[in-house]
Each structure stands twice: as structure tokens, then as C-alpha cells.
Amino acid sequence: MKALTSRSARRRRDATIYEVARHAGVSIATVSRAQRNAGVVAPATRARVDQAVAELNYRPNRLGRSLARGHHDATGIVFPDLSGPYYSSVILGFEDASAAEGQSVLILATHGRRGSGDLVLDLADRTDGLVLFGQTVGDDIVEELDRRRVPLVLLARPTHGEADSVGAENRASARALTFHLLEHGYRQIGFIGDPDGSPDVGERWLGYGDAHRAVGRETPGPVVSGFRTADGARAATALLSQADRPDAVVCANDEIAMGVLEAARAARLSIPDDLAVTGWDDIPAARHLAPPLTTVRQPMLDLGRRAAELLRDRISTHRIEPRHELLPTELVIRSSCGCTPST
Amino acid sequence: MKALTSRSARRRRDATIYEVARHAGVSIATVSRAQRNAGVVAPATRARVDQAVAELNYRPNRLGRSLARGHHDATGIVFPDLSGPYYSSVILGFEDASAAEGQSVLILATHGRRGSGDLVLDLADRTDGLVLFGQTVGDDIVEELDRRRVPLVLLARPTHGEADSVGAENRASARALTFHLLEHGYRQIGFIGDPDGSPDVGERWLGYGDAHRAVGRETPGPVVSGFRTADGARAATALLSQADRPDAVVCANDEIAMGVLEAARAARLSIPDDLAVTGWDDIPAARHLAPPLTTVRQPMLDLGRRAAELLRDRISTHRIEPRHELLPTELVIRSSCGCTPST
DNA sequence: GCGGGTAGTGAAAGCGCTTACATCACGCTC
């Protein structure tokens, strides 16, 4: 039983600008000016203010400041959820660039749940601008945000209204990747992923079709699947039990590819001899899988950074013409496609 | 050359409570009450207010509200960086639990850079409370935060001052894991990781020593290494070139273990026959490595959720006695330790 | 018929800042 009487449960009230002003014998306007190095303040006065600030341990209240200035100094980023290295890396890039500009970042995961639209709208009221990731919310929300003149950048999502957008190149890389598989001589190449599930996957699906068309082959339909490893394993299990099973699959992302690897192992299929597999994203684990995964690298940090920069520009300059950026991706050939590693 | 004249670059000024009041023919106090279902408002009045709100598309300004009420309805979480599934999962859990309570979450990555202390202090001014992850900031900052009476929960970091703490069990599991290796009959078990780099790893190192001591063996010194895969590969390369190389290594986390796998492959060592390897965290890729990694599962989402709950409780109840929670971990035996998979 | 609750509402005082504008004392210029 410790005596708690000497400890206060209440958060100590911080000193206000009024107390500093009184302490320094000046007006609050002068304190404000001295504090922010704005306007003219005589050196001697500044010194007195500084001393008062130090003695009272004064820090300006952010809410008061924000209310007076009319902005938050904060931006928000909305993503489906944080699992998987892809989202977390993009967010890290976003945070990094934002912090460098003194902007705080608020995160909101929609988890694909209903009602997240309201949460996004609410987030807009707490920030100066938003970046919206892929299919987190419907176009209705984007439109509402647009109507409210919320500075917006769409990440890995086609442009809409006046919002900026940033994305990674998908279609051409998917075409090249599929072409690579075709050159290996595989006779049937499947696609696992949901072309309607996200704009990125839709593009990859298109590129996959492009390659088939380029060599005069018919494009097999996609095996629709979620994004997780378990989804990939499930889809692959179904696919591999077919009479006419493919001898190669391009997966919408690395997680799905991991699931395919797992299913193949369970079916005692050898990769890539019995089945070639490719992924997308080049997550850190990709090079350590068995076999190392052929995939496509996305500049995840840069996606986040660039989104932060566009958003910042849009907020501070009131720019209105939408800007759209497509970052390059890179084919990463390892051995799951049938190539033999150079090392 | 599109005419932009009809489009305004300025964010439209939102309706204020004054306009709603005028529109509905009531006072702002009544609007405020009606809006928040606080206090008594006659049904007819409420209806008029609601209509005015709808017509003007009014949404209360969060800054005004926060300033008046004296809190932010937001909390912050500080982490070293977001890379790796561990941090992102914990943050996801934190976000999830916070969002459920209507709290926004601000994130701050320290990236281990200098001067992050000030950023953390600044974050404290933008939020109602903070959770601090592992070794993100020094004790001086924790103390300053404590002094400012900022509600604080320490995550995967030993308690300090009056802050709450949440962590996962490390020592006993590390002991069990090492013991398991010992039972396999390995004659020399190494440890890769930095016991001083994070409190968690320090505990794991202790448990590793416990097991050695329990069987009357001397504990080899740790091979100090960073957290990344590349760090692990580097450490392993050095370790494996020793004359008296170990026949098993326990790694401080799964990423390091992946690096060891890579180094072993390069050295044409077979896992687990020539070298047994264990990790920590059970990241999603762990079960898909070659061979599947024996590791220890941490309840990452729960760590984040629990931190959010403790923080929330501390903020809203002004509780002052520190609370400390240790979440259980679980040994996950796969095949990198020398076991043969049951399937 | 009168005192006293009570439901409903409004006036106004904050919350802690920023900033436009007013003020004042100097030191110049012509």
C-alpha cells in the first residue's frame, strides 16, 4: 500500500502563452512572434521571452495554433490493411517523406470492412489531405472528398476527378514476365489473382493477356484468388488437380506465389521442373524461398515518398491540375521460372 | 488550354456552427447539444437543427472541438521503422483497437536517427498518449514524457517510471527452444543477434544461457548482429568460416535466420544436417522457407491491441499505478531444427 | 393562486493560439 497522495493523476496543465507573456513582461503577440521567429522583435525582448519560455517550460499548444492557422500539419494515409511487406513499405516511405516536412501522419486501415467510408471522411477532417490506397473505399467516397476539396492522392488506383495519382508500372512488366515464361517453352501458363480485386492486378492481368496475344495464343481465364498465402495455396490446389494442369503460373503477388509453392510441395511437384511460378512485389522473403522466386520489383518506398510529395505540393500550392505518375518496375529473374541462378 | 476559371483552387470553407444556428433559428449552444446528443433538446428543435445540418452539409470542425474539450482523440505509436512483418503487425493491431474506440492513430518512425527525441516530444503534443516501441528513444525522453504526465505505454521495452508496459514472453521460450536444440544432440549452438540491441533480444539471450547452464554447458558468446537479413548473412558467413563452427544457431529473429539460410546455401551447407537454424517471430514467410523454419510465435496483433487498450484506459481513467503485461509466446517446431515434419 | 420544480433555450465565457491594425517613440530630412 503505497501512499499515492503526492502523485497527481491529472496531467499537469501546461503553461500558456499568456503566462509566458506575463512572466516576460510583454504581450502575447510578442511572445508569439518571438517564438516563431516571425515579424520583428528586438533582441533584448527576444531574450526575455526565451528565458520565460525556458523557465515555464512552455510549448505552444498545437490545437490552439492549428485552429488559428486553419490547418493541421498532418496528413492521412488509408490502406486496406497493413499485413504484408508491400503496404508497410509504402507507408514507411510516406512517413519518412512526411516527417521530413514536419507533417504528422495518421493511418487508417479499412480492413475491407463496411462503414470505413465514414472513417475516411472523418480522417479527412483531422488532416490537411489524404492518400488513398487501391481499393480501400468506393468511388462515392472519392467523389465526396473531391467535393469537399480535400487534397487527395490516389495510390495504386486509377485517377478519379481532380485527385493526383501515383502508381507503379504493371502492364508492360506483366507482359515481359509472361513473355519470359513463354520463351521458356511452357505450354500452359495460368494466372492466379483477382483482376477485379485491385487496379494493379487488373493491369497485370492485361499485360499477361498481351503476351499471350503477341504470340498468337489464347489467354486462359484467371483463377480468381485473394491476396494471402492461404488464398494462393487454395487456388493452386484446385488448379493443380485439373486434368490439364498448367506447367507455369504467374501470381498476382509474392504471397500468393508462396501459397502456390506450398501447394506444389504438398502435391509433390517440383518447382520449376513440374511447375514454374512467378510472383510480384519482390518482398524480402522472395529471394529466400525454395526455389528463389522470380518476381517483379516495385519501388515501394518511392511510391510512398512520391505520394507524400505530391500531396504536400497540392496542399501548399493549391495546385489544381491533377498530376499522375507511374514509377518503373523491374523484372527480377531468379529460379522459380526455370532459369538457373548465375551464382 | 482548359479554362480553369470555374474551378476554385481554394478549399471550400466549411459551414460553421454559427451558420447552422442561424439557418435553424436557434443558438449555437443548441446546435452543439443537438449534434452530440448531449443535454436536452426538444424533438422539434432537434429536427430543425438536423435539417439545417443536412442542408449546409455541416460537420463540426475537429480543431475547434478538440481545443474546447482539451484533448485530441488521437494517440501515437513510435517504432524504429516499419520494415519487417513484426512491427507492421503490431501497429496493425494497435490501429485496429484504436479505431474501434474512435481514436485516430499517428505513427512516427525513428529510423534510429538522431533527433528523433524531439519528434517524439512533438508527437506527444499532438496526441493524448503514446506507445513507445523497444529502443526507439532513450530513457531521457521517457523520463521527460513522464514528467509531462503524458500517458505512456512501453511496448517490448522494460518498464520505466510510471508507464505501463506490454511485452511478449522471451526468456522461457528461448530456454525451451535452446533446450530443444540441445536434445537434438548438437554440440555447439551459436547465438546471432544483439542482446544489447533490444530488450527482447536481451531476454532471449538470457534464456539461451539458461538452457546451457541447465545442462552444465558453457554458454558461447553471442555473434552480435543487426536485425536484417543481410546482417544475419554477414554474421553467419563469419561464423561458418571458423575452424570450430557451430552445428546449430539460434537467431534473434526470422530475418536473421533467413540470412543464415542464405549464407549456409552459399557455403554449400545443408540445413539442418550440417547446420540447424531457428528464428523468432514466426513471420508469414517462415513456414515457406527451405527448410521451413523452427521459430517462436509472438502474438503480434495482440501486442498492439493490448497496448491500445492499456493506453486508452490510462488516458480515460487517469489511472496512475503502472500495469505490466506479458503475453505468452509459442514454440513452433518445423524442420530447420532437425525435426522431420509430421506431414 | 402561489411557490417551486423542470424542460428547453440562449448568452457568454472560455480553450490557446495568430495576425491585422493601431500606437508610440525615435531619428531623419528639408
Added chain:
DNA sequence: GAGCGTGATGTAAGCGCTTTCACTACCCGC
């Protein structure tokens, strides 16, 4: 020596809410 630009500071009006307190009806019981 009158007029004036200028540097330094203060006054006060916001920013958009919440909340206390006072006030007005109105209804009730005795």
C-alpha cells in the same frame, strides 16, 4: 522645427467549438 518613415510593441478580433449559468415558460401540488 514640423512632418514623416520606421522599428517595436500592444490591442483585440478572430479561429470554431463546448459548457456553465441564467432565464423563461410551463406544469404541478397544496
